[in-house]
Amino acid sequence: MLKINDLRVNYGGIEAVKGITFEVPEKNIVTLIGANGAGKSTTLRSIAGLVKPSSGSITFEGQELVGMDTPDIISKGIALVPEGRHVFPDMTVLENIKIGAYLRKDSLEDDINWVYSLFPRLRERSWQLSGTMSGGEQQMLAVARALMSHPKLIMMDEPSLGLAPLIVKDIFSIIKEINKQGVTVLLIEQNANMALHTADMGYVLETGTITLSGTGKELLADESVKAAYLGKKNK
């Protein structure tokens, strides 16, 4: 569905992504894991068109995305849940959700009910200002907002960031649920353990290059992944 080929991104003189190639097959959950500064967020941002890559190609359902503007990319059916949630704090939950569907012209009623059924907590808080909610609730709202655009592919940048372990579990079970309903998921995580348990496919990113790839289970069993991300010592 999404193919990335030899993608390179520079920030000034610094090369943040040094030629990565990977693929997100339809209806799968694919995760990119890696430490800070590995280039995970940069990769996502260049898929969404927020950063212009210096070379390489990104194709979505056969269409080249490099060079397109963000609104056009989003309207192709890609949604981005930005890192650190970025909900609109002084707007109500419902307003936030409606903004997510801004590119659509049809009736929203069914979809609002759909996201409320995924996140019953948000229905209770429909009229609350989203800035006053807890981190976990804001993350749920950010995901709900992204789903309102009816994406074929939803990209999430560290949904577990700064959340309590129990809430992280909730978020990941919702990610699985969303995937079951037919949405392809590209997940970026530092929480390698949770991410690899959830994902069908995983890629390990280190300082701008992909060093390892495989199914979630394979990577979980890999010694170097265990050592670097799961805190298990090599014996």
Place this chain on the structure above:
Amino acid sequence: MKNTKNNRTIKYKLYSLGALLVTLLILGFLQVNSSQYSYQISILERSAIYAVVAVSMNLLTGFTGLFSLGQAGFMAIGAYIVAILTIPVEQRASVYYVNGISPAIANLQCPFWLALIIAGLVAAGIAALMGIPVLRLKSDYLAIATLGFSEIIRAVIAAPQLDRITNGSYGLKSIPGFPNLFVAFGLCALCILLMVLLINSSYGRVFKAIREDEIAAQAMGLNLFRYKQMAFIISSFFTGIGGGLLAMFMRSIDSKTFSINLTYDILLIVVLGGIGSITGSVLGAFLVTAGREWLRFFDNPLYIGGIQIPLFRSGFRMVVFSILLMVVVLFYSRGIMGNNEFSWAGLGRLVKGIPDRFTKKKQKGDNTL
């Protein structure tokens, strides 16, 4: 339970209707006795016009998060266009007595409502052109760029090359005023109503999203530049109309009227009323404009027991006014209304809350309606 809720909305609707009726009655009374109350009327009219400009500035600053200081420039454009298009042809010779009038505009005259719309459209058109480079700037830089623009407009209007159109430094006079009070206040109310409708539409939601978080707004697929441009154009449209209304109110204008001080007055109103609150801006416009006048007694010499109190002389009211402003900003740091809007329910809570403030000493009352 649903019934009581319905009853309440009906009750509030009746209140609003009552308030509207009272306003109309007061206007009618003032209209009938206009010669007797001309001073009060002029304060109210100026307040209403400032309210239009303040709400349009709030649309940009409070709702879209673009801090622009170009209001005086757009008002100048609007005011001059209305003036040039409405001064009666037979009086033009006496207005342009020094430099003569350019033949291009000598016989150009149209009704005031058309002139106001043209004024708004020209201001919006200039905003559209200016927005292309300027809206790529952020926060303070945008403010500096628009401030510079406003000064350029003023300089251009006063330029000797345009003497035969703008009458240069002599300014324009004999501008026809409002036919009656209802027209003046009706036009102001209509402008504000249109902006309220815009803010409550889905466009308003997009504007707020840009204010709150540009990154997230972009990730939602919003075309940031397009909506910033749109907010800037709409705001300038109503600022231009506000300038035109000011010209009709003042009857004579010159380029000095539209100095940077005018922008600061509007900014003061917006900040005092609450950034992001329309009712706040309207309230602020009336408080600031009327407040300056009420405080006039500070300018008169005051004698207590035959001794003149030295502080009371002309200019002292501005000192008092400034101190009052500081007090308001200290205690209501987000403006009088914050970013809330007026509602009857909110007013009810406020009135009920007043006794609590005196009984519960420790509890800090929230300063929102």
